[in-house]
Amino acid sequence: MKSQTAPSLADVARRAGVSLSTASRALNDAYGVSAATRARVLDSAAALDFVVSPDARRLAIGTTGRVAVVVPHIERWFFGQMVSGIERVLSEADFDILLYHVDDAEDRREFLARLPARRKVDAVVVVAFPVGEAERERLELIGAKIVAAGGQSAAYPYVCIDDFQAGRLALDHLTSLGHRRIAMIAGSDPDQPGWPAIPGRSRAYESALGALGVDVDPALVRDVDWNPVNAAKAMADILDAAGEPPTAVYAHGDELAFGVLHTLRHRGYRVPEDISVVGIDNHPLSELLDLTTVAQDVGGQGAAAARLVLQALGREQDEPGADPGAGVVAPVHLIERASTAPPRT
Amino acid sequence: MKSQTAPSLADVARRAGVSLSTASRALNDAYGVSAATRARVLDSAAALDFVVSPDARRLAIGTTGRVAVVVPHIERWFFGQMVSGIERVLSEADFDILLYHVDDAEDRREFLARLPARRKVDAVVVVAFPVGEAERERLELIGAKIVAAGGQSAAYPYVCIDDFQAGRLALDHLTSLGHRRIAMIAGSDPDQPGWPAIPGRSRAYESALGALGVDVDPALVRDVDWNPVNAAKAMADILDAAGEPPTAVYAHGDELAFGVLHTLRHRGYRVPEDISVVGIDNHPLSELLDLTTVAQDVGGQGAAAARLVLQALGREQDEPGADPGAGVVAPVHLIERASTAPPRT
DNA sequence: CTGAAAGCGCTTACAG
DNA sequence: CTGAAAGCGCTTACAG
Incomplete structure (x- = not known):
């Protein structure tokens, strides 16, 4: 019945001849474990091909390590770029990204109404659509940060162009x-x-x-x-x-x-x-x-939005002068090519 | 210290004046709970704005409810379409999708090598790139299903064109x-x-x-x-x-x-x-x-791949005649427009 | 430095 | 139909 199961911390501890606590510490903290012990635990973990169960860790820790990215039209260039930029910096910070596609306003409302209670994520970045005041409050109540990409808001951090x-x-x-x-x-x-x-x-x-x-x-x-x-x-x-x-x-x-x-x-x-x-x-x-x-630069805006997320989550040293909670407006510039010329008179 | 916390099942149970077990059953099964009790629990849950903690549920249940979608170039049309199609049917089946972007072959190898042990997902769909035999085995060992979209394989289900x-x-x-x-x-x-x-x-x-x-x-x-x-x-x-x-x-x-x-x-x-x-x-x-x-039809292929996932996960009644584990090759057809004509002689 | 124990929030046999 | 209890896999004070 029980399907193949990955090795658990307990297995690692047993093999290393230490307690659960010590195994856990060896794998996480750097402190409070002798070098020799840590080495044994690490070896054991390696031998067993062990990696912590994210769900269990999260349960104990109280944080999800995930951020939701909510987009209207993932198949369109703009949104693909945006998601790509967000993914790049968030994944590097070791967050997983949960992708949600919402079509219309009704969809969005419903999604946001459900999300808060789900506690699936630490933050949500909404791409190119507004979040109602009520939803925002509920999200913040459960501690979920929110940032907007491709649109601005007075209520939460955003990145957009003018x-x-x-x-x-x-x-x-x-x-x-x-x-x-x-x-x-x-x-x-x-x-x-x-x-x-x-x-x-x-x-x-x-x-x-x-x-x-x-x-x-x-x-x-x-x-x-x-x-x-x-x-x-x-x-x-x-x-x-x-x-x-x-x-x-x-x-x-x-x-x-x-x-x-x-x-x-x-x-x-x-x-x-x-x-x-x-x-x-x-x-x-x-x-x-x-x-x-x-x-x-849409990808760049996505990356910037992701950085705002990290900042809101306290995962990034605030750059001096960076006002967290404020928005960043990305630059734009004209590129003249051959489709414009003076009108014929 | 403790940040705002969402109501737990315990809160719901207390408010409804029942045990944890009963509250859980009322919220899940349809059986084994009297209508009156269930109603009380449901009311209580509604009043508290309760939704189960997915992490806790997963820990207890042993399944993640997530599937990883791994793509090389999420910002390109083809991949956006694909992801869109996958997301559509998977989210409807109530799965969350975890999006991973991998650039080159090295990236992919490393990603796949890590994923198995992470136990973050029930399945992974790889878009337009192959999975090595070793990785495949490790994934299957921990019970993670794998399906390919936009490419074929003899080792696992796929959807592609000819x-x-x-x-x-x-x-x-x-x-x-x-x-x-x-x-x-x-x-x-x-x-x-x-x-x-x-x-x-x-x-x-x-x-x-x-x-x-x-x-x-x-x-x-x-x-x-x-x-x-x-x-x-x-x-x-x-x-x-x-x-x-x-x-x-x-x-x-x-x-x-x-x-x-x-x-x-x-x-x-x-x-x-x-x-x-x-x-x-x-x-x-x-x-x-x-x-x-x-x-x-790239989006359609994504949807088909998602269906293969559901099938592999036993979440979909096998359509009669559908050989699970086999591949589906999507149709293609010529669209004549104005860019082709006989050569000038 | 290390271990026993409680707790994270649920689910599920097991007994009533 | 309902409850007490154990367990999912980790982390973290609390005591040594």
Whole structure:
């Protein structure tokens, strides 16, 4: 009945001829065990191929050694990068990462409501979505730390970029080139259709046009669910609806821009001669498509978020000047490639 | 000192006025507890916001409720899809997934060597890399099941596609169009430079040409580490090296094909008029780039792998006719788009 | 430096 | 149907 079972501490102790306590100490502390004894225990452990049962240790210790990473769309580039960055530093700090995928707002709420009581993790990092006040309190009540990646919060540490700034970088590039008639393909939150998923990037649009005294023309704006194919359709839509085509297109993300490029090419518009296109992200394929974009280091942000976790867990010496609990905003910068140029007059 | 602590089963039992055993049973079994008692316990648990400590439960139960998913490049599309598929079905079966990222062969070996003794998981699914015989045995010794996704093995269950077939699908399409001078951009394993990461896709090339009595021209073949940018360079290389350019290019993956398309465009070749291009994968961006490709459902393969895990763990009624321990090979199919056409004569 | 004992939070035969 | 008790595999004061 009992399936194969790994050697236990008791086995190690017996083989080394010491007590459980001593074996445990030899394996953990450095103190309180004579060198000779420790050596015997270590040998014994090695011979038996022993490794502590994490569950038992955790039970006794009261800590889990795990952190939950909760992401909406693990199959998308941005999230993959983020998880990759988080995993890298957390695993190095010897934490295991528990991956959870949550789809919509309902999913997220339910997940967060369940997690606290589960005590499965020491911390949770939520990627690109907010945590309600109530959930946050429950998490903190059980001692679980929480940090956000790809979004900010006043209530817990976070790392993100300044989306408004990123947007302005893209738009200022366009306007300084002389563009005035600029279309926008906005990424929209499927939970709240019609609302921008990243408000800052939309505000940048209004603000940039506003600064020029140009009114926003609704015929030039479309919301898209981040699916490139839908972005392609949206662009076609704009071309069909707007009397005069825009001279430039601002996409909230490179993946949306890819769709735009596709439609433009199919409709016979040359980029950038006829229409300029700019995105945000610096997706790995953007270089190949000569897309001008505002770059961000997503993997680096994941790593930074992981460091915030370690900090919150007291596992890292606070860097002097680092205000724990505060957020870090990662830098962004414009990368000019061949998809943007001055408008033809 | 003692940080906030969640309510324990003992609290629930006390509040309900029953013993620990009864509380436990009420929460788990359906049997052996009177309806009234169960109700009291349930109420009590609800009132206290109680949820069992997974670690304690596991310790007592002897099972972890977790499965490890080990991937080489979590930030790449293929792996993201795979993990996504795995997570979907495993989390529904109430398993937690522990994500591990391993880079190179050394990493993998070390990881697998450590895992067995750790007893952190009930099973491990390795994505797109092989597990040595020794490691496999150790894993099985401690009762951890193992299944492969994106690669096959004689020693444990797996799900993959038939890479040779996929390659032939792509190549037969090309040759039936009339192409004879076909270049190949092969994805290569960084651990074994010069070797194809996916041998079947290379064999398909040799086989398809062989069937036509055409010799493989080394000047038309390049190995690339799956980086699209390097694929672009490799294509440039071929164009520079080969006297006469190929009339078609076969890429081991769509991401490589993207690089090819880039170079072709920059060099002034029209696709497909001057040169045809075909890939494998049906990457989400392929549609936008009008790339002809051989499609595979990666997420579906992940889901299938997860089902194999459940099966191995005895958590799923064996479907009649399903041979546990065997592999499943997922179907592939050609998607013709605008990147392929007959060669100009 | 080392050991006996209690405890971490559950589950599960074993007896009522 | 219900409870007392042992056990899961470790850790950690408490005494030597």
